[in-house]
Amino acid sequence: MARKKKVDQQELMQVTEELLLKIGYERLNFKLIATQLFVGRSTIYEYYSNKEELVSEYMLKLMNQVLERVDQIEEGESVDPLTNLRKVLSVLLDYNHVHLITEITPVLDRTSPIVDQKLVKLAELEQKLFTFIHTQFQIAEQLGVLRQDVQVQIKTNFLYQLIKLKKEENIEREEWADVLFSLLINGLKK
Incomplete structure (x- = not known):
């Protein structure tokens, strides 16, 4: 069974910032963030509930x-x-x-x-x-x-x-x- 990839908090914050600036808060979602970080959405949910x-x-x-x-x-x-x-x-x-x-x-x-x-x-x-x-x-x-x-x-x-x-x-x-x-x-x- 493959281990889940961990997310670097600094990288997560950087991607969040980039997406907020590019697409705005309303369109921001975990799927977009996960795609940018090359992880599954569930990995983001391990850190934040929403x-x-x-x-x-x-x-x-x-x-x-x-x-x-x-x-x-x-x-x-x-x-x-x-x-x-x-x-x-x-x-x-x-x-x-x-x-x-x-x-x-x-x-x-x-x-x-x-x-x-x-x-x-x-x-x-x-x-x-x-x-x-x-x-x-x-x-x-x-x-x-x-x-x-x-x-x-x-x-x-x-x-x-x-x-x-x-x-x-x-x-x-x-x-x-x-x-x-x-x-x-x-x-x-x-």
Whole structure:
């Protein structure tokens, strides 16, 4: 009797991400994932009971990766909030598919305690990210380097939404980050 092939968790998450980006959450299923991994569907079911458990695990891992990078900014020596905001934007651009979390979370079936637990943790991590960004904007306002007539929450949301903009093909990622940050901080005025 042949042994069942084991699935590498990192590879499973990678395939899940690729399919989510290519076909979306609604069309994602274990058969497609199994085909990509050259295993049977039953092998995927050994790890996850349903699509919601898999996707919520993927989203949790993604947000953890983002926050690991943001924590490095926090631990860094820069106390300049604009420098920190620019670094956060760079991290978000590296993980520009993180917006999937905000799009998928509302449609996940939370009846499973496992899924619900992961989504609660995900919300905590997302709040940590927004709190860091929010705090950097507040500090910048207090230092007088940013206008105060726009609510900090709007600035925070605006920065987060920048990652959804499609990057021009002929612009390198760091240059793209500079352009977006300049637009965020300086606007479009000459």
